Amino acid sequence: MHGRPRKAPKPEDEAASAAKAQKLRALQTQFFSYHHNKIYTKEAVELSAKLLEINPESYTAWNYRKLAVEHYLSQPKSNSNSAKSILDDELRVVESALRQNFKSYGAWHHRKWVLSKGLSSIDHELILLDKFQKADSRNFHAWNYRRFVAELMNRSKQDELKYTEDMIYTNFSNYSAWHNRSVLLSTLLEKKAEGFLSKESVLPEEFEFIHQAIFTDPDDQSGWFYHLWLLDQTVKADSSLLVSSWPAHGSDVLVLGDRCNNGSAFSPFTTLQSNSGSFPIVLYFNQSVEGVSSSTVTVESGFNNSEDLVWKPLSLSNSQTAQVWVAHLKFPTSELHSSVKVSVGHSKGIISASGSQNSYPSIFSFKVHVQPIERDSSQGSVSESILWRGENFKVYGTQSEESIPIFSFDQLSMRNDHEPMASNWCAEALAKEIECFRELLSLMDCKIGKLTLARSLMVYDAMSFSCANKLVHSEEVLELYSDLMKLDPSHYSYYKDERSLVLLQQVTSSRESLMKHCFQYKDSVSSTICKPICLRLNHLSLSRMGAFEKLLWVQILDLSHNELQSIEGLEAMQLLSCLSLRNNKLRSFTALDPLRKLKLLRVLDISYNQIGEHSIDTTRYLCSSPLSHSVGSEWNNDETVISDVALINHWEAFFIFKELNLKQLDIVGNAIADEKFNSILVKVMPTLKQLDGELLD
């Protein structure tokens, strides 16, 4: 059925098909008249069968037959015998329709419907399936139906697993068979059936099996799909786990009311300025979770009641699952020294994406020092302005060594006793995979092989050296992706994204490498010297941002001169107050969606991007919009906006900016930025003090 070239129709075929269409139209007309008049006579039902035999895709005819069956079954004189014979007739009609087109959705569905009545014998079904699966072993309709029948018959999953094996041995290019195998294995593992107690006992054999396919024919994709699933099963944690947090475990956080504290002994990494009377606590999990609340997360502090905390998911859609959660801890107005202890997952309720209720409990604690607000900062707004100029940034490490507080890198990542040790077999399995694909690549150039090797290496590093936070193979991985970008230009962007993520992992993997990107801001105007540390990840050709779990502490971020098209995930950086996205490839305001979640953001530079250049906004379909259900209500409620025609034309901009409390914005160098647009921005953001370097009144 696959790989057969289509032949151009011959003239006589065309004539035949025209005649067939003529006949079909006549049948259809008659059929519809029966259907509309609810006529279920023998003659009428037979006509529908005739129609379906010619055109099994006629959904209406299938539905008509369902109605007819219901009609007959509801007759007073109907008994189980007559019902059975009615249903058997249906099975025959389906079978002949399937012979006409065995990929007819309607026919397969009708068969399921008939069997669900529970009156028909199902013994014949597997024989029928065998026939169809022999005719086309990849026919996913048949495979779907097979799962349905196997379930109905209570056929053992082990037998079905064996069946996939047989089919794979006949021809291993069988997506459906591999897929069914993954479905069956998942169920067996979940049920902990005999011989399937743990992944450890099952997956190595599966790896062995799939290697045979991959090595025999690396150009065949079906094997790789299964391999990807296996890799995922190997590294995927069922239980959710806290990966990192802000504040980090063991850190000393200084919260300043408004002004900075000169000569303070606190690190610029952990000093936070807040005039809202609260500071965020950010939880970063290894996967999307739901159910983070004051009952699943306990915060013990001397000054706040845990129950009052509201945990919010940081997700762009309005879903209640997210990888990152935030709560704002209120602190008193008086000076305060207190320690805070946060316990996550000690009581059940945090549910992982796979539905697992398990979450590894973690505890982290930090000290918090609050310096009350000094009401002498009327000029604060000016001092907050930032000039993103190179000369204003000094490498942090070059300043006097003594004044640098201990920068404990390990504190940034969340590692404690509760974390399960990366199981040995996972690391071993991965090591084997890596070795395997190195061998394959030594024989031949294989794109998907390179990609798999790159992925495996990254996971392996993350798994084996998690404590040391080392990336032993990052250089090799970067090279693999660079290679792939050349070899496979049609997927260039994907490789570039992956490469960016690896690069970011590399930068954040050690204190030394990260420190090279840490700068202190000091301009000629501002007198304050204790601005927070600025992380500069500029000029790195990044097309995607990542490594957020290690960057939760960042307050000033320079991502200028990269190739970012999206800033997905940036919503995790809750402390961010200044952000430069200058000179990137952002194409629309919808790409800035994550910024809406950054409540502390005050300074934003999106100058010299491509906003407004492209008439089609490809990110619109990925992000929420007024068209999507989730945000529609917000939009409609804002009557003032509706009335303003100019705003309607720039709804995306409005949508992003109305929720931001920006004081400084640079937007010059985008196609959309003109006088008129700027005036709209000023209107939308009353807090704005400076636009494109110009002070506003």
Next chain:
Amino acid sequence: MEDLPPYPPIDPTTFDLIVIGTGLPESIIAAATSTASKSVLHLDPNPFYGSHFSSLPLADLQAFLSSHPTSPSSGYHHDFSVFDFATRPLYSSLDISSFSPDLLHQHSRKFNLDVAGPRVFFCADKSIDLILKSGANQYMEFKSIDATFVGDDKGNLWSVPDSRAAIFKDKSLGLLEKNQLMRFFKLVQGHLAGEQGIQIFEEDLQSPFVDFLNKMGLPPKIKSFILYAIAMADYDQEDIGVCRDLLTTKDGIDQLALYNASIGRFPNALGALLYPVYGQGELSQAFCRRAAVKGCLYVLRMSVTALLVDKDTGCYKGVRLASGQDIFSQKLILDPSFMVPLPAGSSLPHPLQDKLPVFSLRDDRGKVARGICITKTSLKPNISNFLVVYPPRSLFPEQVTSIRLLQIGSNLSVCPPDMFVLYISALCKDDDQGKKLLHAVMNTLLTVPVSINSESNAAVQSETAESGCAVLDETAESSFRGRSDPGEGKPTLLWSASYIQELTLGQVDFICSTPMPDGKLNYNDLIDVTCKLFREMYPEEEFFPETSSENSEGDGDVALET
């Protein structure tokens, strides 16, 4: 033969062609010539069809292989010079051993043993095409050979990864070897399909295949699979000194193409190879039946005694039958066992003197050693019909040719239920070498009961067998029980025959003689020679013209039992 009532005289007495012998080449020519609307008389001295290509019951096989040469008896004709035919021995060093005579005697007629085994069809063979084209497929039924193995001196049988699915399934190849082999297959397939960018260079095509495989970096194990179990090379390709049929890359690729085209040609054939139900003798018989339908006249159990030659011109005129009747024809085809010895010091008419020596031409390609074994258990459990190839040097260092073994079970109706027939063959220089090759395989795979010594004379042997019957049976019994001996899982030999067959080429002249079965596994070379013979004889006739009406129902399909 003598007991049978004499044949009535044959009428008419003149034919376009007389064919003596019902071997495959003779039968094909008889069918082709009849199809071309010529009158043909087809005779065979034997009471069965197939001659050197026949499948015979146990006792008949012994008789056929040990048939003695006949010497000329004198005759006279007033119009013609009469040259008596002699038959020459084409089989030598016949050894037959029976270890369970009772059992076999009881079932003797249930055997259909191939004289020219082992032989199989590739699904895409020329012979299959010819069978379909000629309509002979109506008289035959086939089954798939289940697998091909490569054997080693330890008695292991390794399955030959001959397709994508087989490579995937294979347990003996490493991952990298699988990759290398599949990539090689893809290269060949791409080359054959004329895919862009995948091409094997002309200079490579002319170079030895083994050099090309080396160039591709294939490991020795895979090279051996490709050369001997797929391309079916006869001689050690890596020893130029002994190799008499060094395959060029082009030949090798053609063989791979044949193999590749064979897999999947018929939807219900499992692999590349087929075997006919009731044995290979069916093939000759099918062509004879085809010829008979087209008007060819058949007389079995009828030999010829003399050649009739025109006294003046020295031209062929006809033959004298064993019945004494003289039959005349334009042309004559002779079974390879017939020859016309030149009478010493005879004064032959001039033209014939030049022509006669062709009959004594011998093929100098050596000989082929053949062996037939009967066992009660399969060499490999759960599988009954399969081919095993022993590449050169796989059994002993001096083994310069491939040895091929074919096991056929009772489901192909060649033996009684629960028995298996093994056919073994190898090319050899002389009888000693041939016997050594056969014994090497038998000793590796089979347990030979020790009590009996094989006899080189079938007649003597059968006497011994009968007199020592009780003793032998006991030995056979005990040897069956002895199967539980530690480390001995080998099937026990019930019966074996080994013999050395001459190789002769076909000859075209005013009298044509057909070739003996060659040392190949399939019939392709024989069909080529036969086709050439026919074209030489009848340059103006087509060799089985395409017909549309007659075999339309079975067109393009062979009967495959599954």
